[in-house]
Amino acid sequence: MNAGILVHGGVGSLEEWRDGCLYACGKGASILKKGGPALEAVIEAVRTLEDDGRFNAGTGSILRIDGKTIEMDASVMDSSGRLAMVMAVRDVKNPILLAQALLSTPHVAIAGEGAGKLAEKFGLEPHPGPSEHALKQYERIKKALLNKRPEEINPLWKGFEHLLCDTVGAVAMDRDGVFAVASSTGGASAMLVGRVGDTPIIGAGFYAGKLGAIAVTGIGEEIIKRSVARTVYDRIERGIDLERAVKDIIYSFPQDIPIGIIAITKDSAVALSNRKMAWAELTIT
Numbered sequence: 001m002n003a004g005i006l007v008h009g010g011v012g013s014l015e016e017w018r019d020g021c022l023y024a025c026g027k028g029a030s031i032l033k034k035g036g037p038a039l040e041a042v043i044e045a046v047r048t049l050e051d052d053g054r055f056n057a058g059t060g061s062i063l064r065i066d067g068k069t070i071e072m073d074a075s076v077m078d079s080s081g082r083l084a085m086v087m088a089v090r091d092v093k094n095p096i097l098l099a100q101a102l103l104s105t106p107h108v109a110i111a112g113e114g115a116g117k118l119a120e121k122f123g124l125e126p127h128p129g130p131s132e133h134a135l136k137q138y139e140r141i142k143k144a145l146l147n148k149r150p151e152e153i154n155p156l157w158k159g160f161e162h163l164l165c166d167t168v169g170a171v172a173m174d175r176d177g178v179f180a181v182a183s184s185t186g187g188a189s190a191m192l193v194g195r196v197g198d199t200p201i202i203g204a205g206f207y208a209g210k211l212g213a214i215a216v217t218g219i220g221e222e223i224i225k226r227s228v229a230r231t232v233y234d235r236i237e238r239g240i241d242l243e244r245a246v247k248d249i250i251y252s253f254p255q256d257i258p259i260g261i262i263a264i265t266k267d268s269a270v271a272l273s274n275r276k277m278a279w280a281e282l283t284i285t
Contacts (some may be wrong), residue, residue: 001283003208005172006269007045009055009278010185011217011260012166017041017054021280024048028170029282038180039078046074046096046182049168053131057168058094060131061186062140062191070127070134070186071193073200074099078180085200087111093125098182102226109200124208134186152215156281167199169206169215171264175284179213179264181206188220197224203230212265218258226252232263242268250274 003026007021028045032038050058064270071088074095084102088111089095101122102110110118129136169183185199197220198205205216207229214229228249233247246261250272253259259268260273271279 001173001266001269001285003038003173003175003248004264004269004282005032005038005041005045005170006262006264006271006281007049007170007279008168008260008262008271009049009216010057010167010214011258011273011277011285012275013055013278014250015175015278017278018280020049020052020054021278024052024168024170025280025282026238028172028211029284032172032174035175037078037171037176038174038178039076039082041172041174042180042182043076043096043100045170045172046168046184047094050094050184051098054133055164055168056134056186057184058186059128060133061127062134063130064187064191065141067138067142069193070130071195072184072186073196074182074184075200075202075206076103076180076182077206077213079178079208079210079213083108083202085109085202086115087196087200088194089119090117091116091127092119093127094184096182097124098122099182099184101131105212111196124231159262165276167205167217169217169262171208171213171215171262171269173213173264173266175234177266179208179210181208181213181215182275183215197221198228203227206227207233209233209237212242212263214261214263217260217273218253222253222257223259228261232261236263236265243270243272246270246272
């Protein structure tokens, strides 16, 4: 393929939400079709998912365990060496645009209050507050905790599978053979204020190099421990077929730990998970 893009709506996301993934994929693909850079394409795809409201990112981000705080993480990276990570940012509509803005500074990572001030400096839109969907999710979480059944939300969130969607992400290759990845999240269900997952951690939730790009979704703590994205990339470097490289990692996780991966190389693209996962792919020839 000359260029291509994949997006995911988070492991556990409803299959009927694929329309949102297809739309986001199309927005990114339109950039690639014009010869635009992969990094711009994945940022636009993720921004579109952040604005959807159904996915746990941007406007759809869930509430922390205190019932009032929204904190979001995002990251971008391409194979030319561009990298930005934002963590626990509040009051920003599109954290992925904050990550993009960070690329114009000397820094590669920013968190908390400083991230908020940077967003203000770049004139990014403030967060509109929790969506109706996010509020409903929080009520389900609170009920499970009050009933002393936390196992229903972590790690399996048994009976609440639609709460699993914790991240959105995109990977792409442009016509110049440059790879890029972008990810954004409102975090996992029932989080402490200040918790940071895998989404903004290079090598864990995302990675891009000369051979491809990888985005991961699932329980962040488990993904971080296993350095999932970099592990997949290392396997690609060793000449292992992309589908096998991803599948082996998926199968290495215990069945009660949700995990999903999308990845792209020059020759192929893969989206695999051990739960339902809305995703879409477009190839440009």
